[in-house]
Amino acid sequence: MTRKPILFRLMAPHIAPAVLILVAAAALVPIANLAFPPGHALHVPTGTVVLLGKWLTYALLAVALDLVWGYCGILSLGHGAFFALGGYAMGMHLMREIGPRGVYGHPVLPDFMVFLSFEDLPLAWWGFDVFAYAAFMALFVPGLLAFVFGWLAFRSRVTGVYLSIITQAGTYALMLSFFRNELGFGGNNGLTDFKDVLGFSLQADGTRAALFALSALALAGGLLLAQAIVTSKLGLVLVAIRDAETRTRFLGYRVERFKLFVFTVSAMMAGFAGALYVPQVGIINPSEFSPANSIEAVVWVAVGGRGTLSGAALGAFLVNWAKSFLTGAYPEIWLFVLGFLFVAVTLFLPKGILGALRGLRLGRRAGEPRATSAQPAE
Amino acid sequence: MAHLARTPIRLVRLVLLAFTLVLAPAALTAPTPAAAQASPDEVATILAGFTRGQFPATLAAIDALAASGHPRAAEILTALENRRLVFETAGRRVLWKDASGAHFDALTGEPVATPGATTEVRISNAVRRSVQTAMASLTLRAPDPRRRIEAAAAILRARDLSQRDALAQARADEADPTVQRAFDDTLAGLAIADASASEGVRMAAIERLAARGDASARALLLGLPADAPDALREAASEAIAAIDRRLAIQSHVQNVFFGLSLGSVLLLAAIGLAITFGVMGVINMAHGEMVMIGAYATFVVQELMRAFAPGLLDLSLLVALPLAFLSAGLVGVVLERLVIRHLYGRPLETLLATWGVSLILQQAVRSLFGPTNREVTNPSWMSGSLELFGIALTWSRVWIVVFALAVFFTLLVAMKATSFGLRMRAVVQNRRMAASMGIRTPWIDAMTFGLGSGIAGVAGVALSQIDNVSPNLGQSYIIDSFLVVVFGGVGSLWGAFVAALSLGVANKLVEPLAGAVLAKIVILVAVILFIQKRPRGLFALKGRAVES
Numbered sequence: 059m060t061r062k063p064i065l066f067r068l069m070a071p072h073i074a075p076a077v078l079i080l081v082a083a084a085a086l087v088p089i090a091n092l093a094f095p096p097g098h099a100l101h102v103p104t105g106t107v108v109l110l111g112k113w114l115t116y117a118l119l120a121v122a123l124d125l126v127w128g129y130c131g132i133l134s135l136g137h138g139a140f141f142a143l144g145g146y147a148m149g150m151h152l153m154r155e156i157g158p159r160g161v162y163g164h165p166v167l168p169d170f171m172v173f174l175s176f177e178d179l180p181l182a183w184w185g186f187d188v189f190a191y192a193a194f195m196a197l198f199v200p201g202l203l204a205f206v207f208g209w210l211a212f213r214s215r216v217t218g219v220y221l222s223i224i225t226q227a228g229t230y231a232l233m234l235s236f237f238r239n240e241l242g243f244g245g246n247n248g249l250t251d252f253k254d255v256l257g258f259s260l261q262a263d264g265t266r267a268a269l270f271a272l273s274a275l276a277l278a279g280g281l282l283l284a285q286a287i288v289t290s291k292l293g294l295v296l297v298a299i300r301d302a303e304t305r306t307r308f309l310g311y312r313v314e315r316f317k318l319f320v321f322t323v324s325a326m327m328a329g330f331a332g333a334l335y336v337p338q339v340g341i342i343n344p345s346e347f348s349p350a351n352s353i354e355a356v357v358w359v360a361v362g363g364r365g366t367l368s369g370a371a372l373g374a375f376l377v378n379w380a381k382s383f384l385t386g387a388y389p390e391i392w393l394f395v396l397g398f399l400f401v402a403v404t405l406f407l408p409k410g411i412l413g414a415l416r417g418l419r420l421g422r423r424a425g426e427p428r429a430t431s432a433q434p435a436e
Numbered sequence: 437m438a439h440l441a442r443t444p445i446r447l448v449r450l451v452l453l454a455f456t457l458v459l460a461p462a463a464l465t466a467p468t469p470a471a472a473q474a475s476p477d478e479v480a481t482i483l484a485g486f487t488r489g490q491f492p493a494t495l496a497a498i499d500a501l502a503a504s505g506h507p508r509a510a511e512i513l514t515a516l517e518n519r520r521l522v523f524e525t526a527g528r529r530v531l532w533k534d535a536s537g538a539h540f541d542a543l544t545g546e547p548v549a550t551p552g553a554t555t556e557v558r559i560s561n562a563v564r565r566s567v568q569t570a571m572a573s574l575t576l577r578a579p580d581p582r583r584r585i586e587a588a589a590a591i592l593r594a595r596d597l598s599q600r601d602a603l604a605q606a607r608a609d610e611a612d613p614t615v616q617r618a619f620d621d622t623l624a625g626l627a628i629a630d631a632s633a634s635e636g637v638r639m640a641a642i643e644r645l646a647a648r649g650d651a652s653a654r655a656l657l658l659g660l661p662a663d664a665p666d667a668l669r670e671a672a673s674e675a676i677a678a679i680d681r682r683l684a685i686q687s688h689v690q691n692v693f694f695g696l697s698l699g700s701v702l703l704l705a706a707i708g709l710a711i712t713f714g715v716m717g718v719i720n721m722a723h724g725e726m727v728m729i730g731a732y733a734t735f736v737v738q739e740l741m742r743a744f745a746p747g748l749l750d751l752s753l754l755v756a757l758p759l760a761f762l763s764a765g766l767v768g769v770v771l772e773r774l775v776i777r778h779l780y781g782r783p784l785e786t787l788l789a790t791w792g793v794s795l796i797l798q799q800a801v802r803s804l805f806g807p808t809n810r811e812v813t814n815p816s817w818m819s820g821s822l823e824l825f826g827i828a829l830t831w832s833r834v835w836i837v838v839f840a841l842a843v844f845f846t847l848l849v850a851m852k853a854t855s856f857g858l859r860m861r862a863v864v865q866n867r868r869m870a871a872s873m874g875i876r877t878p879w880i881d882a883m884t885f886g887l888g889s890g891i892a893g894v895a896g897v898a899l900s901q902i903d904n905v906s907p908n909l910g911q912s913y914i915i916d917s918f919l920v921v922v923f924g925g926v927g928s929l930w931g932a933f934v935a936a937l938s939l940g941v942a943n944k945l946v947e948p949l950a951g952a953v954l955a956k957i958v959i960l961v962a963v964i965l966f967i968q969k970r971p972r973g974l975f976a977l978k979g980r981a982v983e984s
Binding site: 133210211213214215216217218219220222223224226227228230231234235237238349350353356357360390391393394396397398399400401403404405408 | 713719721775778779782783784785786787788789791792793794795796798799800802803911915918919922926953954956957960961963964965967968969971972973
């Protein structure tokens with residue numbers, strides 16, 4: 059079988075439109091926000107920009123999760139932890155950037171450290187005043203954690219539900235750790251009261267629009283990267299592992315190395331998403347590690363369609379839109395609707411929205427439903 | 437087992453209570469037989485001391501009255517302290533007033549309806565002190581054994597050497613063995629602190645306290661003055677070291693018990709999951725909500741009993757047990773029929789669907805009962821604590837251990853010895869073969885899921901006793917439950933049993949070293965690492981079927 063050139067593979071029918079939309083949004087939404095005065099028909103309020111920017115980072119997390127779950131069968135119930143770690147790395151930089159403008163006016167120590175009577179800056183905080191270092195750590199720390207965790211787990215062939223449960227236990231343990239004041243990451247309250255990033259005020263409309271544009275481009279980049287991985291030869295092995303791990307191993311592939319690679323890449327993508335998330339919402343606290351958050355991310359992927367990448371992003375958008383709409387309009391029933399949505403999607407749309415659409419189209423073209431063997435097994 | 441251990445203590449309590457009830461009225465009216473009693477004339481003379489209006493006379497009268505064994509001495513002295521002791525200005529008859537202001541004759545104790553003009557007996561701080569000392573020695577002979585013990589403890593706390601003779605006297609007359617022990621300890625404690633006592637006496641006291649060997653004995657031994665002879669101090673420090681060792685062992689034993697109790701909670705929460713997740717392969721995220729339903733069923737039963745049968749409130753837990761099982765089990769069966777059965781063989785998708793169900797159930801309960809905590813009261817037989825070898829174990833914890841074991845072994849019997857259990861295992865091992873043998877597998881699936889959910893409901897009854905009954909109750913147990921099942925080995929009931937208890941004990945043993953949160957983190961990380969070593973848990977199922 060001859061392989062198509064990479065550009066063709068990247069411009070697959072479910073990726074190209076998404077990337078185009080994202081790039082267009084990165085350009086147009088900031089213009090609509092900044093160039094048109096409030097009240098103008100084309101004006102996008104700053105609140106909406108921030109909300110959309112937040113969802114974009116969620117979507118990137120969903121794409122990262124889809125990469126491991128949809129294409130390699132690794133259901134991580136701890137991806138929220140990588141997201142939060144990236145967020146903490148960025149949050150630490152933003153804390154350092156506050157400098158002497160904190161409530162206590164300490165030149166180096168963030169407020170909470172003064173409050174908890176820390177003497178010096180803990181070792182883990184060194185270097186975070188440099189943006190490049192913080193950005194590096196936002197990728198490196200989640201990547202390292204995923205590498206170590208994955209190296210241990212995949213080598214001893216922890217698979218399926220066992221892996222899911224220990225990833226969940228892992229994020230739970232991290233949440234408990236970050237709640238402790240002694241750890242030196244702000245404990246219960248986390249990191250907040252950020253002032254600016256790279257000299258730009260976080261409250262300014264321009265900064266917010268720029269962060270939105272960055273998030274949109276990051277999501278587009280994430281989609282392309284993930285698509286490049288899954289359509290490469292390595293990606294084919296990943297799918298083989300997903301569908302028949304033991305058989306792939308018997309064919310001579312070092313299964314654990316493939317898994318480790320994709321898991322680490324995915325964790326770094328999640329960390330990147332977290333780093334973009336924190337400056338937009340202005341706070342990061344240990345509840346970001348809560349297992350429920352990770353499960354919610356899994357739900358986005360399932361709703362959108364696992365194994366479709368852009369579907370995962372779509373799912374993140376749809377679920378979060380429904381969540382914010384329903385919590386505002388019908389706070390009493392939104393959990394009912396959300397819960398019902400999850401049940402309905404798993405029962406009636408097992409391949410998610412995008413998977414179902416694709417099935418419809420393929421079905422019409424071929425005159426018969428897709429062969430069942432192509433769908434993800436577990 | 438705990439029930440057996442409990443019975444003798446209950447018996448002793450009952451006997452003590454009966455003893456007190458029978459003897460108390462007698463002791464109130466008649467003088468304590470052992471104490472020497474002054475004649476009415478002598479008492480009259482003593483009482484006259486209060487009418488002089490001079491403090492020295494009052495002080496002398498207090499001491500004489502305390503020593504007289506007069507049955508109403510305590511009331512008179514209490515009245516004096518509270519400025520309610522008066523005498524008729526004309527007849528010099530001494531009277532006391534009770535809190536309501538009624539007068540009583542101090543000599544005879546009879547009510548005096550219309551006293552003449554009265555004068556209050558004046559008191560000073562010296563009088564107050566004297567009264568308190570006298571009261572302490574009087575309460576050493578109080579009819580209630582608990583008050584006698586308290587009096588001895590008060591003397592010891594004050595290191596009041598002046599009371600020693602009274603105490604020794606009271607000890608000689610004491611019949612109750614418990615009180616005797618308390619008095620002996622007090623005497624020993626006083627002897628240790630008393631520099632004037634002979635070395636032999638003090639040494640004997642140290643030995644006695646060393647034999648008692650608890651925390652208060654240790655405190656008494658520490659009370660040995662620094663200027664005591666070397667031999668004494670050596671003996672005391674040895675005794676303290678011995679007590680420390682003993683206390684350390686005791687606290688270990690206590691920690692192990694706390695661990696077992698925590699482990700039982702984990703076991704209760706996880707055991708239903710061991711069936712729905714372990715046996716059926718459904719990642720049931722709504723498991724915690726089944727526990728919550730059980731807890732709310734307990735609450736509803738309790739409120740109904742309170743409204744319609746308040747006398748039987750203590751039994752509401754027993755009534756709640758089957759109802760919680762049925763209500764959670766019913767929800768489980770409905771859930772299985774409506775949702776789960778479409779998802780068999782796709783465990784990770786059951787995770788999503790049941791997560792949705794758990795959201796729905798939480799919100800349903802929140803809408804029905806409100807978001808706040810509901811209070812489920814402990815029945816009387818679960819309050820208080822059990823004293824065992826110097827370790828206090830609360831009854832609610834003891835019962836939860838017993839209950840968890842009972843539930844576990846009942847389930848084990850149901851799985852191994854009933855025809856339903858047999859069919860259930862057959863379906864799990866080979867569904868198609870079982871179906872060929874005429875087993876209605878869909879029905880078995882529904883019943884199995886109902887069983888797992890029902891057991892979660894039963895766990896909710898127990899957890900309502902130690903945790904807040906709120907819509908979030910289930911969420912706090914779900915992660916621990918999954919961890920227990922995975923640690924034990926999916927599909928193994930015994931695995932869940934061993935895993936729950938060992939995690940509980942390990943947690944409580946780490947806790948004193950690291951604190952509660954860190955202990956939890958340590959255990960989580962330890963389990964994660966353990967899974968790397970044994971990817972299929974403690975009791976891994978073996979054979980070909982595992983891989984499929």
